[in-house]
Amino acid sequence: QVQLVESGGGLVQAGGSLGLSCAASGSGVSFGVMGWYRQAPGKQREFVAAMTRAGSTYYADSVKGRFTISRDNAKNTVHLQMNSLKPEDTAVYYCNSQRQLGLGDYWGQGTQVTVSS
Numbered sequence: 001q002v003q004l005v006e007s008g009g010g011l012v013q014a015g016g017s018l019g020l021s022c023a024a025s026g027s028g029v030s031f032g033v034m035g036w037y038r039q040a041p042g043k044q045r046e047f048v049a050a051m052t053r054a055g056s057t058y059y060a061d062s063v064k065g066r067f068t069i070s071r072d073n074a075k076n077t078v079h080l081q082m083n084s085l086k087p088e089d090t091a092v093y094y095c096n097s098q099r100q101l102g103l104g105d106y107w108g109q110g111t112q113v114t115v116s117s
Contacts, residue, residue, distance in 0.1 A: 002026045002106050004095045009111030016115075017083045022095030022108055024076040032100040034071050034078040038091035038113075045094070049080060053100075063089075085115045 008020040024031060035050025035058075049069040050058045057069055066085075071078040078095060095108035 002029065002097070002099070002104055004097055004106050004108035006093065006095045006108045006111040009093060009113045011114045011116065012085055013116050014085060014087055016085050017081070018085065018113060020080040020082065020093055020095075020111060020113075022078045022097075024078075024095075024097045024106070026076065029076065030073075030100045031076060031097045033096075033098040035069065035096050036078070036080050036093055037096055038089075038093045039110075040091040043091075048093070050096075051078065082113070085113075087115045087117045089113060090115050 003025045004022055006022045010018060012018050033050055033052055036048040037045050038048050039045040047060050048063055049067055051069045051071050053073055066083050068081045091113060092110040093113050094110045098105050
């Protein structure tokens with residue numbers, strides 16, 4: 001059973017930083033893509049950042065230059081370092097992991113990030 005657990009959310013002032021972590025269960029399981037989405041109240045869930053197993057990274061335009069994604073393939077963890085946070089970054093952040101060979105697409109329960117003005 002594959003499960004994803006996020007941690008690191010919280011309250012921070014504008015201009016501050018937070019680091020999010022996600023741990024995916026399943027020893028011996030390979031995740032082709034791991035990444036992050038976010039959803040603010042009343043809005044659709046949107047893509048934030050993703051990283052392939054080979055190391056390619058992708059970012060939403062709104063976070064380029066401020067957020068950095070990284071992952072540890074051996075541990076099946078993915079991290080999101082968020083710097084220069086803005087109030088519009090306030091949302092629930094969800095970890096997403098996609099298994100190789102089309103064997104699964106999984107979501108964490110989400111962690112709240114609140115950026116005060």
